[in-house]
Amino acid sequence: MTSPTDGAPVTGTITVSANASDNVGVVGVQFLLDGVALGAEDTVVPYALSWDPTAATNGTHVLKAVARDAAGNTTTSASVTVTVALDTTPPTVAMSAPANGASLSGAVTVSANASDDVGVVGVQFLLNGAALGPRTRPHRTPSAGIPRRSPTARMPWPRAPATPPATPPLPPPLP
Numbered sequence: 001m002t003s004p005t006d007g008a009p010v011t012g013t014i015t016v017s018a019n020a021s022d023n024v025g026v027v028g029v030q031f032l033l034d035g036v037a038l039g040a041e042d043t044v045v046p047y048a049l050s051w052d053p054t055a056a057t058n059g060t061h062v063l064k065a066v067a068r069d070a071a072g073n074t075t076t077s078a079s080v081t082v083t084v085a086l087d088t089t090p091p092t093v094a095m096s097a098p099a100n101g102a103s104l105s106g107a108v109t110v111s112a113n114a115s116d117d118v119g120v121v122g123v124q125f126l127l128n129g130a131a132l133g134p135r136t137r138p139h140r141t142p143s144a145g146i147p148r149r150s151p152t153a154r155m156p157w158p159r160a161p162a163t164p165p166a167t168p169p170l171p172p173p174l175p
Contacts, residue, residue: 001016001017001018001063001064001065001077001078001080002017002018002019003015003016003017003048004016004063004080004082005080006079006080006081007081007082007083008080008082008083009082009083009085010051010053010061010082010083010084010085011085011086011087012052012053012086013050013051013052013053014050014051014053015048015049015050015051016031016038016048016049016050016051016063016065017046017047017048017049018031018047018048018065018067018077019046019047020047020065020067020075022067022069022073024069024070024071025069025070026047026067026068026069027043027068027069027070028041028042028043028067028068029041029042029047029065029066029067029068030042030065030066030068031049031051031063031064031065031066032062032063032064032065032066033051033056033061033062033063034061034062035062035064038051038063039051041068047065047067053084053086054086056084057084058084058085058086058088059083059084060081060082060083060084061081061082061083061084062079062080062081062082063079063080063081063082064076064077064078064079064080065077087116087117087118089116089117089118090116091114091115091116091120092114092115092116093112093113093114093123094112094113094114095110095111095112096111096112096113097109097110097111098110110125110132112125
């Protein structure tokens with residue numbers, strides 16, 4: 001096995017690969033996940049496949065490669081243990097301004113608080129189902145290795161009529 005490395009975390013699609021050789025020639029490599037075939041046998045060098053782990057459960061899994069020659073002889077690689085850690089929890093978001101039911105006029109700041117167990121990468125504000133502008137990024141940037149939690153995203157809204165138009169105009173770009 002050449003990829004992934006032993007102990008690697010798996011948070012999305014990865015390449016699983018192996019090198020194989022034989023005194024006459026290798027005709028195929030079958031990758032195994034927890035002892036079960038992972039896709040079809042690969043018969044073309046380089047021996048690799050793209051693995052989308054969404055069908056696997058979060059936790060520890062064992063990958064192996066089984067090389068086969070034309071005579072049917074097989075050799076199994078050393079095990080590679082990986083830990084699948086997929087983000088399956090959706091983020092939460094709550095509007096913080098303006099207040100629900102507020103009468104608005106002039107420039108209004110629209111803001112929300114969003115959180116997630118892994119990290120929030122942006123918030124999209126909508127008015128009657130239409131985007132108020134580009135997705136905003138959280139204001140706080142965490143220290144390296146600390147996931148984003150409970151960021152606040154703010155977007156100025158240049159005009160907020162008491163009765164919003166069917167298609168709102170886009171706000172000016174954020175500074």
